Amino acid sequence: MNKKLTIVISFCFLSYSGVLFADNDLVSSQLENVMKTHVIATSKESESIDDVMKTIHPESPAAMHIKTGLEQIFPVFDLNVSLVEFSFVGLDNNYAMARVKQKMEKVSGPASFKSHVNEQLLVFKQEAREWKIWQAVMLDVEYL
Known part of the structure; x- marks a missing residue:
């Protein structure tokens, strides 16, 4: 009887963990899409404050x-x-986190800005079932 119970519990755990991994894959994809949208909105082709703020x-x-x-x-x-x-x-329950590296190359502007690659830990929070950037922590900056 113990062996059957162990098998049933193991199966339930594996089934549940598969759901969790599927959720993680979905959330990861959603967060990455938010970042791609954010990057496009900040690049010189767009420079859209409204799109960044979305x-x-x-x-x-x-x-x-x-x-x-x-x-x-x-x-x-x-x-x-x-x-x-x-x-x-x-x-x-409320937050998701991702580690990102983004490259920021100056095309034009004052010398005060230096092209670089930065690494950040981003915290996301949902608004109306859509993930949005909540907070960022700068982990590293490498000047080019």
């Missing part, structure tokens, strides 16, 4: 700071921005 959670503590920064940066700098790496870190 990727930022409106209740994020950083939302207004980001908007103000973009209002100052976009008129002065042209940047080529690309997503170099995306790595899904984890998911809980």
Whole structure:
């Protein structure tokens, strides 16, 4: 009887963990799409504050700071921005996390901005069932 119970419990656990991994794959794909949209909106071809802000959670503590920064940066700098790496870190009830590397190359603008690759840990939170960037922590910057 113990052997049967162990097999049943193991099967249930494996079935449940498969659902969790499927959810993680779906969330990872959704987060990566948010980042791709964010990168396109910040690149010189678009420089769309509205499109960038659509990727930022409106209740994020950083939302207004980001908007103000973009209002100052976009008129002065042209940047080529690309997503170099995306790595899904984890998911809980309210938040998802990903580690990203993005390359920011200055096309034009003052010397104060240096082209670089930055690595960040991003926290995402859902708004109306859509993942949006909640907060970012800079992990590393490599100047080019």
